[in-house]
Amino acid sequence: MDKVTAAMVLTSLSTSPLVRSPPVRPNESLNGSWKEGGFVPSSTSSSGYWSWNAPSDQSNPSTPSPPLSADSFKAFRTPSQPDDGIDEGETSNLLFDEPIPRKRKNSMKVMFKCLWKNCGKVLSTAAGIQKHIRTIHLGRVGESDYSDGEEDFYYTEIRLNTDSVADGLSSLSPVSPSLASPPSFPTQDAIRPETSCAKTETKVMTPLSRSAPTNLYLVHTDHAYQATPPVNIPGSAKFTPNGSSFSISWQSPPVTFTGIPVSPTHNRPAGSGEQKQSHTVLSSPPRVAFGLRKPRGEGKKCRKVYGMENRDMWCTACRWKKACQRFID
DNA sequence: GTTGCCGGGAA
DNA sequence: TTCCCGGCAAC
Incomplete structure (x- = not known):
């Protein structure tokens, strides 16, 4: 455990500068909805991950820079067709941002694996895998170059590295779809990209929702609990010294997640039930149990x-x- | 002691 | 359904 926690801390520290460097980012690049409120700045790393979108074309396998891991996140929330009904859902995402092991660039080889059911194709470049998905799975033959980012949902990066630490982290981190994805998620509906799902439990699934590497974000969801406002939680609260144990705890969810038919996103404190879900671990560590009166x-x-x-x-x-x-x- | 609000009751 | 309030827990 110690090792792991230490690693987490280090990674979070090391990454923060990358992420946050340009304060400018948040405002300009993102579609407006975000920036303001909560996410902005305070937390060391949570706020920044958006900014990676643009540059994250990791077509070059030899440079597995941070953006890659970020990219995997990106998958969860495709910037392109995001907010509809998602209000605070996104905030929760922030949580997960952290744990990702983005590390130094050293001997790592990155591959991209198609997560489409029964496919599993592995390509060495993001562009390649995206194209594969677009053409083969999404059937967008003609518009080959058109990309709204949807493909991101269907592939995941796989790091083949020799780095021991990385291994340790990757095994822990929620971002190891390679493990989780194969066994088709029992609940495809349950877990779906927040983007589309928002809070609705619509049954109509886009191809997207069906096979996306959902487990990844489940992880983050809850935060839930705190809907909008809670935004803050993620950033600062999480990585405080004593928060370390906490981070660990939430990593397990991806694995254990049973696929409860609920949209992971929310947090509207409204329903009592929602809260307890996957998020419980995350958001309300010390809080009393649910049944009690809300704070x-x-x-x-x-x-x-x-x-x-x-x-x-x-x-x-x-x-x-x-x-x-x-x-x- | 104050404040927010749950749980419950009266109209 | 609307209106009130006892009482409890968080502050």
Whole structure:
């Protein structure tokens, strides 16, 4: 364990500079929805992974730079057709960002494996695998060069390296689809890219949702719990010293995930059930168990804002001593 | 002590 | 269904 945790810490440290370097990034490159609120800056590494998208064309196998691992993430959330109904879903993603072992560039060979069912084709370049997916699986023959990023869902990178540490990490990290993917996920529906699934449990699956390396992101989901606001959690909370044990715990989920038919994303604290799901581990380490009353929101509520004297200005819920509806946390 | 709100009851 | 409030837990 020690080794592992140490490795985690190191990786997170080493990567952060890469990721965060240009503060500019978040604002410009991403589609607007993100940047603001929570993710931005504070946390060391969680905020940055988006920025990799552009450069991450790792067509050159010889340079398995950080972007690769990032790329694998990218897969989960394709930048192209993302937000629909996903509101906070994404935030949860951030969590997972961290654990990825992106490491120094040394003797590693990167291959790309098609995750499409019964395919498993392995190519040495991302471009190649994307093309393969586009043409063979997605049937986009004509528009060969057109890529909306969907292919990303269907392949994963495989690092063939000699690095011991890397091995250790990869085995732990959720990003080892090579292990998990083959056994077709029992619940293809259950797990699907948040992008499309959002919170809806639509049954219509795009090819995408069917075979994507979902397990990867399951991992992150919960955060859930904290929906939007919780955004912060990931970054800072996670890697605090005492958070280390925590990170470990959540790694297992990918494996254990049983495919509960629920969209991993959310977090709207709404349903009590949602919370407990996969995320439990992540988001609420110390929290009491679920059944208990939910933690009090931090925001000011009608009572505090308007005061007792202006009770008529309160939202009805507050007036009735119910959960405030005006200042929702 | 204050505040948020669950659980439950009365109208 | 609407309105209230006792009481508990988090602050």
